[in-house]
Amino acid sequence: MNERVAGQQSVARAVEVLFAFTADQPSLRAAEVASRLGLNRTTAWRYLQTLAATGLVRELGEGRFALGSRTVGLAEAYTAQWGDLSAAAGAALVRLRDAVGETSALHLRQGWSRIVVRQVESRHELHRTYRDLGVPLPLLHGAPSLAILAALPLSEQRAYLDGELRPSADRSSLEAELARIRERGWAVSQESRVPGVASVAAALTDRSRTVLGSVNITGPQERVALMDLDEVGREVVAAAGWIEANVLGVADLPT
Structure with missing residues (x-):
């Protein structure tokens, strides 16, 4: 797999992680994101941490995450x-x-x-x-x-x-x-x-x-x-x- 395709897939997966959050479930644990998207827990955690660094996701404590303030924009x-x-x-x-x-x-x-x-x-x-x-x-x-x-x-x-x-x-x-x-x-x-x-x-x-x-x-x-x-x-x-x-x-x- 070339780097361009791998990069595109990573971006697409990060977007999927964002859309895992819904009105019914506004906060999720990494294990729950992993289950929804068919990822392993470590991969889901890595995506959540990366998104948290951008402000699109925020950590709530006790292993839970929610959408961050930048999604308001x-x-x-x-x-x-x-x-x-x-x-x-x-x-x-x-x-x-x-x-x-x-x-x-x-x-x-x-x-x-x-x-x-x-x-x-x-x-x-x-x-x-x-x-x-x-x-x-x-x-x-x-x-x-x-x-x-x-x-x-x-x-x-x-x-x-x-x-x-x-x-x-x-x-x-x-x-x-x-x-x-x-x-x-x-x-x-x-x-x-x-x-x-x-x-x-x-x-x-x-x-x-x-x-x-x-x-x-x-x-x-x-x-x-x-x-x-x-x-x-x-x-x-x-x-x-x-x-x-x-x-x-x-x-x-x-x-």
Whole structure:
């Protein structure tokens, strides 16, 4: 293995260590990080010590670690980039949740993946809650991903499929589904990523028609299956249109 590849892998692993810390588990021991990432304890400890020296991680004592103060700067930089969109989209997500009755969410495109950045949870006792906020998800699975993929220029869409589809995949069926999504304006998925969960999503674009992400509703499949999906699709498209018109300044869309 050459030094460049080894260095890239070390950086990638250090980033994975940072993302081992979550809202549910804001502090971890080296053994817990090692278990989550498939490392030995000594390697995990070494990464934590290196990150602590940079201020991205801090030691709490008794062998526990947490994110350090320098991560606040990263959060502020990200908020400066997308904060207005995420905050303003909240009103549309609340309207969508109330109209459909299921959890609504905003997803942003990040290269060839998407991340969930905001959700408004359903009031049903049994409902979908995203536990992977900020985690990159592929564009091949789930209605939010397919809505983004269908809205991309065909050249970009084909380039992505060329690189990501397995040789055994039924590409023609997928491309036909993407064409249908593009035509009607919304995508639907059932148990694509999570068993028992369904989703309906519409793409989100800016004034230059660059695809920024998507908006969706998601809930238990058995409940979503009883809905009028055409009506749900119209509600999701309307929510995306409201964000585009009122937040992104896409003038030709209704408010």
